Amino acid sequence: MAEREFVITADQVFDGHKVLPRHAVVTRDDRIVAVVPAEQAGGGGRRIDIRGTVLPGFIDLHAHVLLDRTPTQTVLRHGVTTVRDTGGPLVAPSGGDGRLRVLAAGPILTAVGGYPVPVFGPDAALQVLDAKTARAAVRRSAEGGAALIKIGLEPGGSTGAPWSAHAGTAVPPWPLPAAEVVSAVVAEAHANGLGVAAHLSGAAGAELALDAGVDEWAHVPCDPLPDELIKRAAAAGVRVVGTLDTLSRTTGVFTNAVRLVEAGVRLLYGTDLAHPDVPWGIDAFELQLMQHVGRGTVSAAEVLSAATARAGEHLGLAPLGRLVAGAPADLIAVEGDPLERFKLLEYPVLVMSGGRLVVDPPAGG
Ligand SMILES: [Zn+2]
Known part of the structure; x- marks a missing residue:
């Protein structure tokens, strides 16, 4: 198992362009290694399930x-x-x-x-x-x-x-x-x-x-x-x-x-x-x-x-700003659907920068 590995599943993932229902983002060290349907997400990392939406930082x-x-x-x-x-x-x-x-x-x-x-x-x-x-x-x-x-x-x-x-x-x-x-x-x-x-x-x-x-x-x-x-x-x-x-x-x-x-x-x-x-x-x-x-x-x-x-x-730094394999593991999660209600974005329940959790969701969240 890599030093820092996470499997983050969510009701939906906004990948920088579009919404992917019931997907997972897998990170290893400072990178995203996969964005896949939640049921296909493998790996031995820490699993976090978000009742809401994961987006790029x-x-x-x-x-x-x-x-x-x-x-x-x-x-x-x-x-x-x-x-x-x-x-x-x-x-x-x-x-x-x-x-x-x-x-x-x-x-x-x-x-x-x-x-x-x-x-x-x-x-x-x-x-x-x-x-x-x-x-x-x-x-x-x-x-x-x-x-x-x-x-x-x-x-x-x-x-x-x-x-x-x-x-x-x-x-x-x-x-x-x-x-x-x-x-x-x-x-x-x-x-x-x-x-x-x-x-x-x-x-x-x-x-x-x-x-x-x-x-x-x-x-x-x-x-x-x-x-x-x-x-x-x-x-x-x-x-x-x-x-x-x-x-x-x-x-x-x-x-x-x-x-x-x-x-x-x-x-x-x-x-x-x-x-x-x-x-x-x-x-x-x-x-x-x-x-x-x-x-x-x-x-x-x-x-x-x-x-x-x-x-x-x-910025000339693509795929920074996207949730795709190979992109920096900069991501956030919010409760609910921020495409319906932008205000939710001001209150992230998870923030990750370079594969490191900066805001850690409450246990069971
Ligand atoms: Zn200014």
């Missing part, structure tokens, strides 16, 4: 746990097994072994005095003057283990946005990087095998990002965007992370999200975890809003996929 694509010093084990115990830290201290990838898996962007590249300097101070930013210093900054981040490059394209002033609520030291508009600087960041990041995510809230940032070929919008923009920019983003295949919950008091986030989804963009899951209004774990309200903005076209399974299988693919 959730992946939050927009977090700031390092900058915020959010207790990472609390996040893990509440169902999020991987976070992508999109602005904060630069660290190499870590965790996934009973600890929260953390992939980091490091400090946000920005214009001198640009966002996030007015909100979080200079430590959260790499202020770049020109294309040459921008390229050098990207290379330093890549050498330090960055999993992506984040750039700030934020003039400030959006009503209801979390970054407008701080008692800022500088009155908007905050400076934006020049177009040639954004292009240089994208070119250098791609040359280093990294994607670029932009913090942007409105048309000025979106236009800069689209012109430069930025891969991802780290938020659904919160000021109403012109139709032309929505169409351009969809045509360019820009990836868009929701953060709908934390932006829910802004004027434009829902109209933008509805139109992006109508134009064919499939939102990815991210919450801005570390913001005071979102939970330290899975955010059921974020999932509910992701389905809501689909206006009947987005299923519950598609929403869960955006936080699991599609998120793992987006």
Whole structure:
């Protein structure tokens, strides 16, 4: 018998894409070795039967746990097994072994005095003057283990946005990087095998990002965007992370999200975890809003996929985020059917990270 081996049976298994009734997930050491109908599950490992649903551990694509010093084990115990830290201290990838898996962007590249300097101070930013210093900054981040490059394209002033609520030291508009600087960041990041995510809230940032070929919008923009920019983003295949919950008091986030989804963009899951209004774990309200903005076209399974299988693919770490043989043994279990009721996901009865139980179900559960 391997050192750590588990046979976890459940009423249903959500594998990252679809529901498999009465299945089992078999793990050995840090990997999943089989996902099979429950009656076929063999092996000598510890057997756990879940009256409910087993799912992949959730992946939050927009977090700031390092900058915020959010207790990472609390996040893990509440169902999020991987976070992508999109602005904060630069660290190499870590965790996934009973600890929260953390992939980091490091400090946000920005214009001198640009966002996030007015909100979080200079430590959260790499202020770049020109294309040459921008390229050098990207290379330093890549050498330090960055999993992506984040750039700030934020003039400030959006009503209801979390970054407008701080008692800022500088009155908007905050400076934006020049177009040639954004292009240089994208070119250098791609040359280093990294994607670029932009913090942007409105048309000025979106236009800069689209012109430069930025891969991802780290938020659904919160000021109403012109139709032309929505169409351009969809045509360019820009990836868009929701953060709908934390932006829910802004004027434009829902109209933008509805139109992006109508134009064919499939939102990815991210919450801005570390913001005071979102939970330290899975955010059921974020999932509910992701389905809501689909206006009947987005299923519950598609929403869960955006936080699991599609998120793992987006990170370039597939099959992370799926329950298939060969995937990392990052999984959670909840009572009942979370496809009917997302709220259940905030209260996992089992959490496993890299084959290690972090939340152990009660005996007999
Ligand atoms: Zn953020």
